[in-house]
Every structure is written in structure tokens, then in C-alpha cells.
Amino acid sequence: MNDAAVKKLALSNFWVAFIAFILACFMGEYQVLERSGLFPPLESAPVYFASVSTHGVLMAYVLTTFFIMGFGYFTAATSLKRPIWNIKLAWTGFAVTLFGVVLAAIPLLTGRASVLYTFYPPIHAHYIFYIGAALLVVGSWMWCYIMIMMMKQWKQDNPGEPVPLAMFATVANAFLWLWTSAGVAMEVVFQLIPFALGWMDTIDPGLARTLFAWTLHPIVYFWLIPAYIAFYVFVPKQAGGYLFSDEMARAAFIVLVVFSLPIGFHHLYMDPEQAAGWKMLHGFGTFVVTLPTFITGFTVIASMEIAARLRGGKGLLSWIGSLPWTNPMVLAIILSLLMLIFGGFGGIVNASYAMNAMIHNTAWVPGHFHLIFAGTTVIMYFAIAYYLWPIMTGKALFSKKMALVQLWTWFIGMTILTTPWHILGLLGQPRRISSVEYNSILTLAWEPYEFAMIVGGLVLLGSACVFIYILVMTQFKSTESFSGEVEYASTYHPVKNLPEFLNDFTLWNKVIAGLMALSFAIPILQFFFMDTHGSSPWGY
Amino acid sequence: MHIDPLEKKWGYISIGMAGLFVGIIMIDSFIHGIDAPSNVETINSARLHLTKEFAEDNLGVQVDEKGKITVRIVAARYGFFPKHVTVPAETPVTFRWASMDVLHGVHMPMTNMSTMIVPGYVSEVTTSFPKPAKYPLLCNEYCGLGHDHMWSNITVEAKETWQAPSITKTEETGNE
Numbered sequence: 001m002n003d004a005a006v007k008k009l010a011l012s013n014f015w016v017a018f019i020a021f022i023l024a025c026f027m028g029e030y031q032v033l034e035r036s037g038l039f040p041p042l043e044s045a046p047v048y049f050a051s052v053s054t055h056g057v058l059m060a061y062v063l064t065t066f067f068i069m070g071f072g073y074f075t076a077a078t079s080l081k082r083p084i085w086n087i088k089l090a091w092t093g094f095a096v097t098l099f100g101v102v103l104a105a106i107p108l109l110t111g112r113a114s115v116l117y118t119f120y121p122p123i124h125a126h127y128i129f130y131i132g133a134a135l136l137v138v139g140s141w142m143w144c145y146i147m148i149m150m151m152k153q154w155k156q157d158n159p160g161e162p163v164p165l166a167m168f169a170t171v172a173n174a175f176l177w178l179w180t181s182a183g184v185a186m187e188v189v190f191q192l193i194p195f196a197l198g199w200m201d202t203i204d205p206g207l208a209r210t211l212f213a214w215t216l217h218p219i220v221y222f223w224l225i226p227a228y229i230a231f232y233v234f235v236p237k238q239a240g241g242y243l244f245s246d247e248m249a250r251a252a253f254i255v256l257v258v259f260s261l262p263i264g265f266h267h268l269y270m271d272p273e274q275a276a277g278w279k280m281l282h283g284f285g286t287f288v289v290t291l292p293t294f295i296t297g298f299t300v301i302a303s304m305e306i307a308a309r310l311r312g313g314k315g316l317l318s319w320i321g322s323l324p325w326t327n328p329m330v331l332a333i334i335l336s337l338l339m340l341i342f343g344g345f346g347g348i349v350n351a352s353y354a355m356n357a358m359i360h361n362t363a364w365v366p367g368h369f370h371l372i373f374a375g376t377t378v379i380m381y382f383a384i385a386y387y388l389w390p391i392m393t394g395k396a397l398f399s400k401k402m403a404l405v406q407l408w409t410w411f412i413g414m415t416i417l418t419t420p421w422h423i424l425g426l427l428g429q430p431r432r433i434s435s436v437e438y439n440s441i442l443t444l445a446w447e448p449y450e451f452a453m454i455v456g457g458l459v460l461l462g463s464a465c466v467f468i469y470i471l472v473m474t475q476f477k478s479t480e481s482f483s484g485e486v487e488y489a490s491t492y493h494p495v496k497n498l499p500e501f502l503n504d505f506t507l508w509n510k511v512i513a514g515l516m517a518l519s520f521a522i523p524i525l526q527f528f529f530m531d532t533h534g535s536s537p538w539g540y
Numbered sequence: 541m542h543i544d545p546l547e548k549k550w551g552y553i554s555i556g557m558a559g560l561f562v563g564i565i566m567i568d569s570f571i572h573g574i575d576a577p578s579n580v581e582t583i584n585s586a587r588l589h590l591t592k593e594f595a596e597d598n599l600g601v602q603v604d605e606k607g608k609i610t611v612r613i614v615a616a617r618y619g620f621f622p623k624h625v626t627v628p629a630e631t632p633v634t635f636r637w638a639s640m641d642v643l644h645g646v647h648m649p650m651t652n653m654s655t656m657i658v659p660g661y662v663s664e665v666t667t668s669f670p671k672p673a674k675y676p677l678l679c680n681e682y683c684g685l686g687h688d689h690m691w692s693n694i695t696v697e698a699k700e701t702w703q704a705p706s707i708t709k710t711e712e713t714g715n716e
């Protein structure tokens with residue numbers, strides 16, 4: 001296997017991801033400072049909204065997409081034990097995606113794309129922004145294609161064998177992303193680009209929001225799946241035990257992919273352009289997609305319990321103390337699961353149909369997704385980086401102690417940042433404001449929470465800098481060499497006679513096609529039969 | 541395929557929990573009538589002032605012969621019009637919202653009066669407020685650089701002291 005080639009490819013993708021991440025963290029801290037109103041010279045709505053738009057795009061699209069691509073390539077090569085199929089295409093995908101990011105950055109940083117990462121029309125950005133976003137998606141499709149081809153070829157060479165779980169889940173994510181991105185791709189290509197170029201006089205914001213909602217839910221699972229992969233294939237081994245159930249892991253990934261797609265209208269609960277019945281249908285699906293997370297929680301915690309008991313752990317709960325808390329991967333999952341429990345609770349509130357009205361578009365929402373995305377998900381990205389960096393660079397991790405401090409401070413910072421953020425939402429603060437201009441008694445109560453958020457953000461920013469420092473020092477300054485390989489966890493119950501539906505996606509793609517038709521066909525087609533009135537552009 | 545009995549049990553518990561949440565949502569919707577605002581009604585936002593319903597002198601609070609209270613408010617960068625309305629407590633109030641330009645959203649903190657206001661569509665929310673209070677009405681979707689400034693006031697008055705507006709019109713429909 002051409003080891004060096006895949007390492008270079010993976011590292012390049014990871015570095016783009018983490019450079020985007022650290023830049024965006026500085027913007028995040030600036031945002032909490034600016035919006036608190038405690039620093040009058042900082043205040044500027046144009047700068048603030050350019051910053052939030054860039055921060056959102058960097059974190060939600062750049063960090064994630066590049067991280068997932070890099071991780072996918074490395075997982076494919078190491079779990080299948082074969083070189084990357086068509087590595088030229090992989091580098092083309094990298095270049096196209098990066099070029100898209102650079103293009104989009106120009107209008108973002110010059111304030112001509114202050115439309116936030118959701119870019120809802122009829123406000124529109126400079127057309128270059130949408131073209132950049134489209135290229136980012138097209139580049140990532142090349143990654144999907146390579147992942148799918150590699151699994152297919154491996155299966156041909158190993159008939160009847162179970163595809164290694166890590167690869168199975170990676171390909172699940174590739175299919176998920178193809179389905180997911182179709183919604184926003186249709187919006188960008190058929191609506192936003194022609195609209196921003198002035199080829200179309202008006203746009204239907206109802207249709208645009210419907211297409212965006214197609215993408216907006218499953219995209220969060222696209223981001224989350226690498227964290228789940230680490231839960232299943234790295235953590236049990238790092239903790240010193242076995243994966244409790246390989247089959248249930250596959251089932252969980254399948255249900256995650258299938259049911260995260262047809263449920264996007266939980267983002268439209270408060271919208272006028274879709275009827276209550278459709279919203280409720282998508283709402284039910286939203287509760288179905290909690291199941292794989294419940295199963296994941298069970299399987300992963302059971303795996304850790306096996307490890308702890310093998311290490312001499314006893315008692316109903318005191319075995320938790322016997323886990324190797326000083327292993328970065330193990331510490332990360334413990335903190336990640338803690339954030340998942342609280343974030344999951346918040347998610348149930350959001351998902352609960354009419355109850356959504358209490359928190360919709362309030363500060364609760366960014367509080368929630370920072371906890372579960374920047375917290376639960378990204379802390380696993382850190383752990384994966386700490387685990388893979390020595391393997392990819394051949395240098396020992398610069399400092400394990402520093403890595404542990406970094407993980408703890410990320411968790412603590414996230415707690416300090418998101419707890420007041422949730423409370424602000426319950427106190428009625430809208431999201432996406434750059435200052436508090438409301439002359440109302442209620443809004444005075446917001447100030448102490450905004451201050452706490454500044455502190456949380458500072459802790460996070462410090463933690464993020466330490467993370468980058470450790471990666472840089474490991475790769476470029478470490479003198480100690482490292483010669484380990486990736487170790488995938490083995491299963492407690494060996495996998496015997498895996499049914500084909502747990503080893504293949506053909507059936508599931510058909511199921512998805514059916515469910516998508518059921519839950520989106522009429523809601524989308526209605527816009528072509530209703531007497532709608534387009535909206536005129538509001539640009540920059 | 542092997543599933544551990546304990547994991548199977550947990551699977552049923554999980555399905556039970558999800559089922560419980562879905563059940564509560566269905567009871568709230570079908571029995572208590574608590575739904576998300578979803579009327580799917582279109583309007584020409586560019587000619588809002590020319591429609592009968594959202595013409596300037598038709599905005600604000602109205603009561604029809606049957607006593608049904610309707611509040612019509614227009615959202616436009618960067619404000620809600622009219623700037624101030626007063627409604628009674630403990631009485632169902634129907635809000636009808638329309639945007640004149642871009643996407644907005646509106647909520648009254650700590651109540652379930654919340655909806656997106658999508659240009660081209662009329663949003664409708666019916667709710668009742670338990671007790672008198674003064675609330676801000678806040679725009680909660682980014683609508684441009686002046687978004688922070690987009691808000692207005694609503695007063696919920698005791699049912700007994702609330703005065704219905706003197707000009708009581710019949711409800712107008714047909715927005716063209």
C-alpha cells in the first residue's frame with residue numbers, strides 16, 4: 001500500500017479543515033464580544049454580520065467537509081488495506097473544493113455575502129459566493145464517488161465478507177451526503193445563481209426554504225458520523241476492550257442515513273408555506289432518528305464497560321472510574337457523551353412540533369448547536385486528530401498532557417458558553433442580532449449572560465489555539481519518532497453470517513428514494529401549482 | 541445476526557420513549573388543537589399596500605361581529621407596523637402577518653406567539669395570553685444590516701379593561 005500518498009492526501013485535507021477552524025474561532029470570540037455591547041468601539045453591524053457569515057461558513061462547511069474527506073480517505077485506505085482508488089481524482093476533489101472556498105471567501109470578507117451560512121433569499125449575496133459554495137459541494141462529490149467505488153471493489157475482491165465497519169460507516173456517510181446535498185444544490189443552481197446574476201427577476205422564498213430544509217437536517221448527521229465512527233471503531237480499543245455489537249452499529253448507521261433525510265421540515269415548523277400535516281409527518285420521522293442515537297449510546301457505553309471491567313472495574317457505576325481517563329480518545333468520548341445528553345435533551349425540545357414555538361430562532365438555537373456540534377462532534381474531531389497525527393506524520397504526539405488539558409478546557413468552555421446562551425433563548429433573545437437595541441425591561445436581564453458567554457468563548461479560543469499548537473509541534477518539531485498503525489476495535493460477539501442488507505446500500509438507496517418522494521414530492525410540487533408571487537432581490 | 545437480549549430490551553425502551561413523545565405531540569395537536577402555524581396562503585408582497593387586507597388603514601386590531609379578534613401586522617425592513625397594539629388577556633387572538641420585502645420572523649418572548657414571515661405568504665398564529673403584561677415583538681430572522689433595530693410593542697391588557705377598537709369591520713379576505 002502506498003502509505004505516504006494517502007497520508008499526504010489526508011493531512012492536506014485535515015490542515016485545510018483546522019486552519020478554517022482556528023480562523024473561525026477568533027471570529028467567534030469577536031462576535032460574543034461585539035454583541036455583548038460592553039465594548040462600544042467594537043460595535044459595527046456590517047463587520048459583525050460579515051463575521052458571522054464567515055464564521056458559520058467556515059465551521060459548518062469548510063471544517064466539516066475537509067475533515068470528513070481527509071478522515072474518509074485515511075479510513076478507506078487503512079480499513080480496506082488498499083491504496084486510494086484514483087488518487088488523481090481525490091486531489092482534483094481537494095483542489096475544486098478549496099478553490100470553491102477561496103472564491104466564496106472573497107465576497108464574504110468584503111461584506112458582499114453577509115447572508116449568513118443559510119443564505120435565505122430574497123436577500124442575496126454576490127453571485128461569486130454561490131458559485132464558490134457550489135464548487136465546494138461538487139468537489140466533495142468526488143470524495144463520495146471514490147468512497148463508494150472503493151467499497152464496491154473491495155466487495156468484488158472479498159465476496160461474502162463483511163465490509164469493515166469503519167468503511168461501511170464512511171460509505172454510509174458518502175451516500176448520505178449525496179442525497180443531502182441534492183436539496184441545496186437544486187436551490188443554488190436553479191434559484192440563487194440565476195437570481196444573483198439578475199437572469200431571474202423574482203424568486204420564491206417558500207420554495208427556496210423548502211429545498212434548504214431538505215439539506216439542513218441530514219447535513220448535521222454528515223458532520224456527526226465521523227464522531228460516531230470514532231465511538232464505534234476507535235474508542236473500544238483505546239479503552240482496552242471490545243466493540244459490543246458490530247451488527248447493531250451497522251443498523252444504527254443505516255437508520256441514521258435513511259431517516260435523517262426525509263425529516264427536514266422540523267426546521268420549517270414555524271413557516272407559513274408548508275401545511276401542518278407535512279410538518280407533523282417530518283416531526284414523527286425526527287423521533288425515529290433519535291433511535292440510532294439511543295442505540296449508539298447503549299453500544300458504546302457497553303463497550304466501555306467491557307473495557308473498564310477488563311481493567312478491574314467493579315460495581316454498578318464505579319467501573320467508570322476504571323476507564324483510562326488519560327487516554328485522549330477515551331476522555332473525549334466521555335465529555336462528548338456528556339454534551340450529547342444535554343444537547344439531546346435540547347434537541348427533543350426543538351423537535352417537538354408546536355413546542356418549537358417557544359425557542360424558535362431564539363438564542364437557544366445557537367446555544368443548542370454549539371453544544372452538540374462544536375461540542376459533541378468537534379471534540380471527537382480533536383480526538384481523531386490526536387490519534388491519527390502520530391500515525392500520519394510518524395512523529396510522537398508532542399504532549400499528551402497538553403492534549404488532555406485541551407479536551408477538558410474545550411468541554412468547560414463549551415459549558416460556560418452554551419448554558420447562558422440557552423437561558424438567553426428562554427428569556428426571549430433572538431438569534432442573529434449584533435446588538436441589543438430593544439428598549440424593554442426584559443432585555444436588561446440579558447447582560448450578565450452575555451458576559452458569561454465572553455468568558456466561555458475565551459476559554460474555547462485558548463483551547464483551540466492549544467489544539468493547533470499540539471498539531472504543529474507534533475508534525476514539525478517533535479524529534480521522537482512513532483511507528484504505530486491504526487488499530488480498529490474488534491468485536492465482542494464475532495460477526496457471523498452478516499445479512500446482505502447490513503453489508504450493502506442498494507436496498508437502502510431505494511428505501512430513501514421512496515421516503516424522499518413521500519415526504520418531499522408534494523411539498524415541492526405545490527409551489528408550481530399554487531398561485532405564488534415571487535420576491536424581488538435585495539442585494540449587497 | 542446476533543442481538544444481545546439486553547440491547548434488544550433497550551431498543552424497545554427507546555422505541556417506547558420516542559413513541560411517548562410522538563403520542564404527546566399528537567394529543568396536543570388533535571385534542572388540544574396546539575399546532576404549528578401553517579396556513580399555506582399566498583399574497584403579493586410587492587403590492588401589499590394595494591391588497592385590501594394589508595392596506596394601511598386595515599392594520600392593527602379588529603373585532604368581527606362574532607367577537608373574533610384579529611391583529612394584522614406588516615413586517616418591513618426594519619419595523620413592524622403598526623408600532624403598538626393592545627390585546628386582551630385570556631382571549632383567543634389571531635395574528636396575521638405579511639412581509640413587504642424580505643424574510644423576517646417574529647416572536648413575543650416567553651409566549652408561543654412565534655412565526656416566520658416569508659415574503660409571498662401570509663402567516664397566521666392564534667393564541668391566548670394568560671395574564672396582562674407588556675411584551676416586545678422581536679424580529680428573529682436576519683433581514684439585513686438593520687435587523688437589530690426591528691421590533692415593536694404589544695400590550696396585553698386585563699380582559700375586563702380592554703377596549704375593542706371603535707371601528708369594527710367585518711373580516712376582509714381575498715388578497716388581490
Ligand code: HEM
Pocket residue numbers: 024025026027028029031032052055056057059060063116117118363366370373374378417430431432433456457458460461
Ligand atoms: C471560540 C468558540 C466559539 C464562539 C465564541 C462562537 C460564537 C458564535 C456566535 C456569537 C455566533 C453568532 C450566533 C448568532 O448570531 O445567534 C456563532 C455562530 C455560529 N457558530 Fe460559533 N462560536 C464558536 C465556535 C464554533 C464552532 C467550533 C462551531 C462549529 C464547529 C461553530 C459554529 C457556528 C455556526 C454554524 C454559526 C452560524 C449560526 C447562524 O448563522 O445563525 N462555532 N458562533
Ligand SMILES: [Cu+2]
Pocket residue numbers: 216217218220264266267
Ligand atoms: Cu434538523
Ligand SMILES: [Cu+2]
Pocket residue numbers: 644645679680681682683684686687688690
Ligand atoms: Cu430582522
